[in-house]
Amino acid sequence: MNFGLSPEQEQLQHTARDFLAKEWPPSSAHALFDAESEAALRQLYRHMAELGWVGLLAPPEFGGSGGTFLDAALLAEEMGRAAVPGPYLANTLALLLLRDAGSKALRSEWLPALTQGQAIGTVAWFEAQASSWPCALETRCTATRLGVRLSGTKRFVLDAHLADVFLVVCTAPAGRAKTTVVVLVPNNQPGITVRPMDDVDRTRRVYEVSFEDVAVPRKAVFVSGERAVNALTRVFDAAAVFLAADSLGGAQRLLEMSVAYAKVRTQFGRPIGSFQAVKHRCAEMVAQIEPARSLMWYAAHTLDAMPRLATYAASLAKGHLADVYAAVAESALRVHGGIGFTWEHDLHIWFKRAQWNRYAFGTPEWHRERVAQMCRW
Amino acid sequence: MDLNYSPEHEAFRRQFRAWLRKNLPARGRSEQMLAYDDPRRIARAKAWQRKLYEAGYVALTWPKEYGGQGLDVVTQAIVDEELVRARAPGLIGQMGIQMVGPTLIQYGSEEQKRRFLPKILTAEEIWCQGYSEPGAGSDLASLQTRAELVGDEFIVNGQKIWTSNAQFADWMFCLVRTDPSAPKHQGISYLLIDMRSPGITVRPLVQMTGERGFNEVWFENVRVPRNQLVGGLHQGWQVANATLAHERNMLGAATRTQELFAKLVRLAKLCTREGNSAIEDPVVRQRLAALAMRVEAMKYHAYRQLSDSIAGRPRGIAASVNKLVSTELNHDITACALDLLGSYATQSAHSKFALDRGEWMREFMFTLGMIIGGGTSEIQKNIISERGLGLPREPKGTALQDGAQR
Numbered sequence: 001m002n003f004g005l006s007p008e009q010e011q012l013q014h015t016a017r018d019f020l021a022k023e024w025p026p027s028s029a030h031a032l033f034d035a036e037s038e039a040a041l042r043q044l045y046r047h048m049a050e051l052g053w054v055g056l057l058a059p060p061e062f063g064g065s066g067g068t069f070l071d072a073a074l075l076a077e078e079m080g081r082a083a084v085p086g087p088y089l090a091n092t093l094a095l096l097l098l099r100d101a102g103s104k105a106l107r108s109e110w111l112p113a114l115t116q117g118q119a120i121g122t123v124a125w126f127e128a129q130a131s132s133w134p135c136a137l138e139t140r141c142t143a144t145r146l147g148v149r150l151s152g153t154k155r156f157v158l159d160a161h162l163a164d165v166f167l168v169v170c171t172a173p174a175g176r177a178k179t180t181v182v183v184l185v186p187n188n189q190p191g192i193t194v195r196p197m198d199d200v201d202r203t204r205r206v207y208e209v210s211f212e213d214v215a216v217p218r219k220a221v222f223v224s225g226e227r228a229v230n231a232l233t234r235v236f237d238a239a240a241v242f243l244a245a246d247s248l249g250g251a252q253r254l255l256e257m258s259v260a261y262a263k264v265r266t267q268f269g270r271p272i273g274s275f276q277a278v279k280h281r282c283a284e285m286v287a288q289i290e291p292a293r294s295l296m297w298y299a300a301h302t303l304d305a306m307p308r309l310a311t312y313a314a315s316l317a318k319g320h321l322a323d324v325y326a327a328v329a330e331s332a333l334r335v336h337g338g339i340g341f342t343w344e345h346d347l348h349i350w351f352k353r354a355q356w357n358r359y360a361f362g363t364p365e366w367h368r369e370r371v372a373q374m375c376r377w
Numbered sequence: 378m379d380l381n382y383s384p385e386h387e388a389f390r391r392q393f394r395a396w397l398r399k400n401l402p403a404r405g406r407s408e409q410m411l412a413y414d415d416p417r418r419i420a421r422a423k424a425w426q427r428k429l430y431e432a433g434y435v436a437l438t439w440p441k442e443y444g445g446q447g448l449d450v451v452t453q454a455i456v457d458e459e460l461v462r463a464r465a466p467g468l469i470g471q472m473g474i475q476m477v478g479p480t481l482i483q484y485g486s487e488e489q490k491r492r493f494l495p496k497i498l499t500a501e502e503i504w505c506q507g508y509s510e511p512g513a514g515s516d517l518a519s520l521q522t523r524a525e526l527v528g529d530e531f532i533v534n535g536q537k538i539w540t541s542n543a544q545f546a547d548w549m550f551c552l553v554r555t556d557p558s559a560p561k562h563q564g565i566s567y568l569l570i571d572m573r574s575p576g577i578t579v580r581p582l583v584q585m586t587g588e589r590g591f592n593e594v595w596f597e598n599v600r601v602p603r604n605q606l607v608g609g610l611h612q613g614w615q616v617a618n619a620t621l622a623h624e625r626n627m628l629g630a631a632t633r634t635q636e637l638f639a640k641l642v643r644l645a646k647l648c649t650r651e652g653n654s655a656i657e658d659p660v661v662r663q664r665l666a667a668l669a670m671r672v673e674a675m676k677y678h679a680y681r682q683l684s685d686s687i688a689g690r691p692r693g694i695a696a697s698v699n700k701l702v703s704t705e706l707n708h709d710i711t712a713c714a715l716d717l718l719g720s721y722a723t724q725s726a727h728s729k730f731a732l733d734r735g736e737w738m739r740e741f742m743f744t745l746g747m748i749i750g751g752g753t754s755e756i757q758k759n760i761i762s763e764r765g766l767g768l769p770r771e772p773k774g775t776a777l778q779d780g781a782q783r
Contacts, residue, residue, distance in 0.1 A: 001386070001451055002379045003680035004688065070378060259766045273768035276759070282766055283758035286694075287702050291674035298677040301378050313673075320670035368666035369659070377642070377656045377665065 003297070005074070013074050016053075020082035023047060026346045029083045032202045033349070041086040041162070048088060049117025058095055058115040062107070069238060073245040073300035080246030080357075081253045083349050085203040087120045089242060090158035093235050094121030094167050097182065101223040101231035106184055110165060119164040123235065124154035124209055131156060131359075132366040134180075134232065139170040139211065141183055147218045148172075150183060150191075150211040156360070160194045160207035163187050168211065169232060172224065181224040182232070189214045201356035203349065234303075237310050239361045240318035241299045247325035247357045248289065248296050250350045254332040255285040257347065261336055272335075281331045288324045295320060312374040319367030322358040329354040380680065382451065390455045396432055397463045412590035413469060414581075419545055422469035426500035429468070435498050436474055439482065443494040450686050457629030461636055472542065473497035473504035477550040480567070480620040484608040493548075493569070507537040507551030507570070507594065508617070514539075515756045517552070518561045518614060522596060524553035524568060526603070526610070531555075531568060533576075533599040539750070543579050543592040546572050556611050567613035569605040576600075586742045630703050631679035637707055637740070638672045641665070641714050644733070648717045655717055664713055671706050678702075694765035701757040704748045711741040 005013070023044060031037055048054055056072050058064020072092065079088065095114045098107060098121070113119035125134040139152025150168060157166070165186050172181045185192070191214040197206045223231055259282055262273030272278045299317035302310040329351045333340045340347040358364065382390070402425055413419050429435050430444075437453040439445020446452075468474060478497050481490050496502040513520040522535025533553055543549065549570045556564030572579075576599040581589040608616040645665060648655040655661050682695055714737040715722040726735030748754050762768045 001382050001680070001687070002684050003677065004378070004684045006378070259768065262768060270772060271769050273762070274771055276755070276771070279762035279766075279768045280755070280758040282768060283701075283761035286761050286765060287698050287758075290695075290698050291671070291678040291702055294678035294681045295670070295674035297378070297681070298673075301380070305378075305380075316670045316673050319666070320674060323667075365663060368663050368670075371666040371669055372662040375642075375666075375669070377645070377662060 003294070005070075005297075009071060009074055012071060013078060015051075016075055016078035017081070019047075019051065020078055020084060024082045024084055026083075026349065029085070029203055029349045030344075030346075032085055033343070038162070044084070045086045045088065045120075046117060048086075054088065054091060054117045055095075055115035057092060058099060058111060062111040062115050064111075064115045068300075069241065069303035070297065070300040072238075073241055073296065076242040076245035077249035077252075077296075080249030080353070083203045083250065083253075083353055085205070087122065087159035087162050089239070090122035090163065091117075091120050092242070093123050093158075093239055094165070096238055097123055097167055097231060097235045098184075098222075100234060101182065101227065102184075103219065103222045105219060106222050110184070113164075120159065120162050121165045121167060122158050122160060122163040124157045124160075124166050124168045125232075125236075126154065126156040128153070128155055132362045133236070134169045137169065137171050137180075139168065141168075141170045141172040141181055141221065143172075143218070144215070147216055148183065148221055150185060150214040150216065153208060153210045155197065155208050156206045157194075157209045158207075159205050160187075160209050161196070161205065166192075166209065169228075172221070174225070179225045180228045180232070181221050182228050183216060184220045184222055185211070185214060185216055189216065191215075199356065201352040203353055204356050204360075233311060234307075236361065237314035238303060240314040240367070241296070241303060243357050243361055244296050244299060244314075244317035244321040247321040247354065248293055250353055250357070251285070251289050251292075251321075251325045251328040254328050254347070254350050255282065255289060257350075258282055258285065258332045258335040278335055281335055285328045285331060288327060292317075292321055292324045312371065315362070315367040315370045315374070318362060319364045319371065322364045322367075325354040326358050382455070386451055386455060389452055390459065393434060393456060393459050394463075396434070397459060397465065400428060400432070401463055401465055412584070412586075412588035413542060413545065414589040416545075419469065422466060423500040423503075425466055426468050426470050430498050430500070435468070436478065439478065439494070439498075443482065443490055444498045450683065454628040454683050458632045461629055461632040464636070468500075469542075470497055470500045470503055472506055472546075473502070473548075476506060476620050477504050477548075477569075480550070480607060480616060483619055484567075484616050486604070488604065489569070489607065502547040503542060503545060505540050505543045505546035505549050505572070507540060507543075507549040509539045510536060511538050515753060518565065520552055520554060520565065522551070522553045523557070524555050524566060524601070526555065529603045531566075531601040531603065531606070533568070533570065533596040533601055535596050537594040537596075539582075539591045540579075540594050541591045543572070543594050544581050544589070548572060549594070550607075552613050552617055555613075559611065562614045564611055565613035565617075566610055567607040567616040568601050569607060570596075570599065570601050574599045574601070584742075584746065586739050586746075627675075627679035627682050627699050627703075630699065631675045634672055634675055634703055634707055634710070637710050638668060641668070641710050641717075644714055644717055644737070648732075661717065664716075668706075668710055668713060671702075671709075675703055675706060694761050697752075697757040697760040697765070700752060701754050701761070704744065705754060708741070708744040708748055711737055711744050715741055 052065050053075055055064035056067040060066050091114060098111055114121050127137055139154060141148050141150050168183045168185055170181060171178045191212040193210040195208045197208055199206055262278050263271055265272050296317050299313040302313040333347060336347055339345050433446055434456050437446040437448040438450055441447040474497060478494060481493055508517055510520050524531040524533045549572055551568045551570050552565050553568055554564050555566040576597040578595040580593045582591050584590055645656040645661055646654055650658055718732060721732045722738060724731035763770055
């Protein structure tokens with residue numbers, strides 16, 4: 001019985017926190033809200049690759065460090081704490097999908113580059129009518145004499161503008177029925193159009209990606225049917241846990257901002273943190289965050305050690321942390337008052353990230369219903 | 378990260394489960410949470426604790442020389458967990474085991490330890506806690522019950538209130554004011570008082586649930602030998618706080634919450650809405666799942682704290698977070714149950730129309746009592762924000778000075 005972090009994991013947290021405090025201070029995040037800066041994103045990503053973060057979950061034979069999901073979740077927490085932008089999450093999910101379900105040829109072709117940060121991958125899951133879970137997809141993959149052709153439009157594709165390769169979730173005919181397949185499509189094929197979907201959270205970039213009769217070889221269809229659904233479920237659950245972890249880090253950051261401000265801001269001749277109306281808000285944030293931290297650890301641990309429980313735990317963690325982060329963000333804004341409502345103040349960066357985290361990869365309602373189903377209610 | 382118990386701990390758990398199957402009193406399950414307001418029930422509860430003790434399942438972490446087992450916190454956690462799972466009755470000597478016992482182990486004289494500790498475990502002597510007073514609830518340190526040292530005796534005068542189990546307790550651990558001129562936290566002492574002493578009057582208070590669980594206690598020139606002072610004279614505040622901070626593992630409480638939630642899910646399956654089971658109603662499913670997330674979070678939070686105490690990591694304000702979160706969560710679970718019952722929710726325990734023998738309404742009120750007792754949620758928030766987050770304290774009172782008022 002040791003439900004806690006190892007000394008190495010605590011070290012990883014400290015290293016990541018120090019590194020991100022230097023490499024990605026709030027001023028850098030602010031800059032994203034005022035102008036595009038692809039160069040800044042690429043530079044940060046390169047440094048993260050040098051630290052071995054990008055390949056954290058990749059097997060050693062592809063140059064990765066074979067880390068655990070809990071390690072990755074702790075990094076995600078620190079990235080949430082620092083409101084880190086860029087393709088880290090997108091690439092990690094693509095890397096996981098290829099790692100778990102890719103053909104041998106595609107793995108050796110793409111994994112080393114995705115692991116080292118030389119190429120960036122992203123999974124194209126969602127569509128106009130499927131924004132919580134990739135189901136009843138309209139994007140189709142049909143066989144031709146020379147290979148396959150892809151047609152359809154994906155939405156909410158993470159960091160598509162930086163991506164070198166898409167892993168596209170689509171339906172393919174299987175006899176009279178339909179099946180789910182995942183197709184690897186390099187981003188230099190003719191027929192691909194990438195349009196930004198402008199988001200209030202400027203630390204995240206999502207795109208609409210249209211595939212218009214895009215031709216790829218047959219070997220690009222690397223997984224199908226039940227295997228595809230299982231692999232996608234596992235990566236989706238990992239995404240849910242990473243967003244839960246990101247939310248935890250962000251909520252902790254907002255708590256610390258609120259406490260620091262409540263200590264120095266004075267009204268009626270005393271620090272506002274001495275008023276119970278304010279200090280109780282801060283205490284409530286602690287009371288929400290600490291049990292949620294344990295839940296997030298558990299969810300990450302199930303991905304590593306108890307795969308049968310992983311979907312249930314991921315939905316518990318994602319659904320709960322979504323609520324906690326949003327509640328903490330609102331409360332933090334109320335502690336700050338007017339200053340927190342301004343564009344110049346740091347708070348809105350995390351406030352908006354809380355909203356994005358809340359809805360991406362399954363809304364809280366969606367995860368709650370999934371929990372109900374897993375419990376066989 | 379490892380959620381498995383060692384083979385030795387697993388073996389201990391199996392052995393304890395087997396023991397429980399054989400020894401759990403038949404009536405125990407229905408009496409799990411009720412107040413002790415019936416002499417026969419008190420006798421049964423004492424016999425149950427004694428039986429557990431004789432089998433070696435009470436106060437496992439206490440030193441052997443005082444009747445404990447000298448075992449680790451994990452073993453105690455397993456016992457706590459299994460007792461709740463088996464829906465065993467609670468321990469009637471809880472106050473002694475959790476509060477005064479650990480205080481004596483830390484601060485008591487050798488004579489006090491030998492005199493009091495063994496009988497706490499066997500339930501031969503039941504303890505009650507004399508802390509709150511009519512004018513000292515959340516502001517406990519403003520307590521006024523006076524103890525004057527005259528020769529080798531304290532003469533105690535004053536009143537305590539909300540004293541659970543005082544109507545049948547043998548002893549009280551009591552905070553009294555020994556120095557009225559000192560600042561309020563510095564003039565308090567911790568006394569052990571024999572409840573049969575002349576001059577003590579106990580009057581039961583009826584709780585909103587209808588039960589008689591707690592009491593008012595009056596002291597009129599009650600004589601307490603000096604050797605029943607624990608810790609130094611005027612050191613009572615530190616002594617009492619050390620007990621509050623004493624490692625109390627959360628696994629029992631978290632398991633109780635899980636059991637309460639499981640009971641709610643069973644209710645949702647039984648209740649119907651327009652002919653369908655309530656659990657098929659999307660609104661109900663959303664509420665249950667939202668509660669499940671909080672229940673599971675507390676479960677793993679308890680494991681984390683257990684691991685922290687194994688590793689000797691400081692607990693900080695964890696006890697306050699636990700108290701706040703788990704009591705509020707238990708109350709929210711009962712509130713959901715009442716909503717499921719609808720109009721039946723308010724049917725009394727005596728009504729033949731009641732669907733649940735009035736249990737959920739009782740639990741709803743009882744869990745609200747738990748939010749208030751032992752430091753209200755609001756007081757816990759003060760502790761978390763002031764001691765945990767370092768936020769400034771409320772400026773000292775506009776009306777009262779920081780000294781004992783007489």
